[in-house]
Amino acid sequence: MSTEPRVDCTVDAAGRITFDLPPGPTEGEQVLLRLRPKKGQPEKVLHVLDLESAADGRRRAVLGPEPVLAEGRWDVYLLGEPGARRARLRPGLRDLRALVDGHLRDRPSPLAVRVPYVTKDGHLTVRAWLRPAHAEAAGIDVTDRSTTVTARLHGASLRSGATVQLRLRGSGGTVRTLRPRPGHEDRAFSFTITHEELAEATGSRGGVWDVFVRPAPETPFIRVARLLDDVADRKEVFVYPSVDVGGAVVRPYYTVDNDLSVEVTQAD
Numbered sequence: 001m002s003t004e005p006r007v008d009c010t011v012d013a014a015g016r017i018t019f020d021l022p023p024g025p026t027e028g029e030q031v032l033l034r035l036r037p038k039k040g041q042p043e044k045v046l047h048v049l050d051l052e053s054a055a056d057g058r059r060r061a062v063l064g065p066e067p068v069l070a071e072g073r074w075d076v077y078l079l080g081e082p083g084a085r086r087a088r089l090r091p092g093l094r095d096l097r098a099l100v101d102g103h104l105r106d107r108p109s110p111l112a113v114r115v116p117y118v119t120k121d122g123h124l125t126v127r128a129w130l131r132p133a134h135a136e137a138a139g140i141d142v143t144d145r146s147t148t149v150t151a152r153l154h155g156a157s158l159r160s161g162a163t164v165q166l167r168l169r170g171s172g173g174t175v176r177t178l179r180p181r182p183g184h185e186d187r188a189f190s191f192t193i194t195h196e197e198l199a200e201a202t203g204s205r206g207g208v209w210d211v212f213v214r215p216a217p218e219t220p221f222i223r224v225a226r227l228l229d230d231v232a233d234r235k236e237v238f239v240y241p242s243v244d245v246g247g248a249v250v251r252p253y254y255t256v257d258n259d260l261s262v263e264v265t266q267a268d
Contacts, residue, residue: 005078007031007124008092009116011099014065017114017126019049020092021078023057031061032077032086033126035070045070048079067112069128076124091116091124102228103136106187109155117232127232129258131155135213135224137260140252142241147252149260150183150190151213151224157186159216164191164224166209166262168202176201180213189213193262199248202264206248209262225259234258 008020019031035045047068049061063069077086094116102113113129133155141148158180168174176198180189191213198209212221231237234254242251244267251263 004090004123005087006092007076007078007089008094009124010095011114011116013098013102013105015112015114016065017063017116019061019063019076020054021051021059021061024059028081029059030079031089032079033063033069033074034077036073036075036125047074063114063126065112067110067130069112069114069126069130071128071130074126074128076126089124090122091118094118096230099228099230102230103138103152105228107134107154107228109133111154111227113227115230115232129225129227131223132220133215133222134227135222136228137224137226140240140260142243142252144243145196146192146194147240147250147262148190148192149211149224149252150188152183153187153189153213153215153222154228156215156219156222158182158189159186161217162189163214165212165214165221166193166198167212169208169210169261171207174201176209193252195243195245195250198262199245199250199264202248204266206263206265209264211260211262223259225257226254227258231258 010018029051031049033047037043051059051061054060076089079086111131111134115127119125135151135153137151139150162180164178164180166176178191180191183189211224214221240252242249247267249265249267
């Protein structure tokens with residue numbers, strides 16, 4: 001049986017995360033969030049929260065809604081007395097109900113999203129995204145001939161001359177440009193990817209196309225993704241059909257960062 005401490009966490013609609021530990025002394029104790037470094041790299045970014053006694057006797061630390069966490073995965077630890085070894089925290093109750101309908105609320109710029117989740121080895125980690133603006137994918141309709149995506153902008157509005165761009169990963173600049181169709185208000189839009197055209201543009205080796213939108217001419221491109229709910233890792237959860245197109249297979253999918261991409265491979 002694990003002796004690692006457990007922590008409850010609650011996320012509110014503003015993105016504030018409250019960490020609750022069982023009753024105990026708070027003097028000198030803190031909650032540490034560590035940005036998980038890339039493989040082979042040293043840890044560089046830490047964020048520390050003070051623990052205070054709550055009215056019910058539990059120890060409480062609060063991560064405010066301000067965009068203080070860089071994009072990535074933040075492992076959660078308990079820091080004890082000075083010089084004591086930090087202890088990785090295991091999850092207790094996770095209340096993420098306020099995140100479920102997060103896509104329905106307008107978000108300011110920059111967009112800061114944090115989703116606590118349980119790792120494969122049973123520890124608590126916070127998945128964070130921090131982006132100047134965001135295009136939240138909603139419906140993805142896959143037919144034999146095309147894939148139609150509906151999305152909504154946060155921190156930006158769709159203007160005349162807007163474009164959707166598909167970038168072939170690793171190609172050094174191969175792109176496909178589409179015109180988005182405006183929705184019922186200036187943040188909503190949709191676009192359709194024709195499978196045959198995309199397969200022809202990919203070539204015989206296949207490849208992955210990353211999806212972006214430029215809301216207006218001369219503005220930065222925004223990655224199309226799905227971030228505004230309680231799902232930290234959606235790649236294996238939201239799985240869309242593969243379509244055979246003249247010897248190729250086309251499949252929209254979400255990446256490990258919950259960004260939208262389209263994969264084209266050669267059929268067996």
